[in-house]
Amino acid sequence: MELRPHHGMCFQFYEGKGYSEDFTDHMGRIIRQLEKEPETTVKLTVATDVVCANCPNNEEGSCTTLEKVTGYDEEVLKACNLVEGEEISFAEFAQLVRSEIIEKGLRSSICGDCSWDYICRRKKNCESNCNVPSGT
Numbered sequence: 001m002e003l004r005p006h007h008g009m010c011f012q013f014y015e016g017k018g019y020s021e022d023f024t025d026h027m028g029r030i031i032r033q034l035e036k037e038p039e040t041t042v043k044l045t046v047a048t049d050v051v052c053a054n055c056p057n058n059e060e061g062s063c064t065t066l067e068k069v070t071g072y073d074e075e076v077l078k079a080c081n082l083v084e085g086e087e088i089s090f091a092e093f094a095q096l097v098r099s100e101i102i103e104k105g106l107r108s109s110i111c112g113d114c115s116w117d118y119i120c121r122r123k124k125n126c127e128s129n130c131n132v133p134s135g136t
């Protein structure tokens, strides 16, 4: 499964809100699938991914906020010491996002200008709200 690196953060705080009903239904299904099968291999991709597939901001395969989301992706890769194209289990990736970004308080410095930031800021950390497994 191809996954934009910054979606590893979105998944941890997701609560059913999004750009359209179709988008949120689809994103919820992906999260439930990964919760059930955390060993799924994800290929970290700085481009439209499985989540973008049903997004109204995906215009012919390119995000309308490309510069912003590419910046988020690159920051997540750097913070987790990963590289674009790397393939790891979703459980391992989720754990790295948690330990290297969220627990270190770096989330807002990466995506604090996102329109959904208020959701993640409210939760502060994902210890009790997380949608994904806490360990590998």
Ligand code: SF4
Residues within 6 Å of the ligand: 004, 048, 049, 051, 052, 055, 056, 057, 058, 062, 063, 064, 065, 069
């Ligand atoms: S806003 Fe852009 S990066 Fe986010 S899901 Fe939509 S197309 Fe993908």
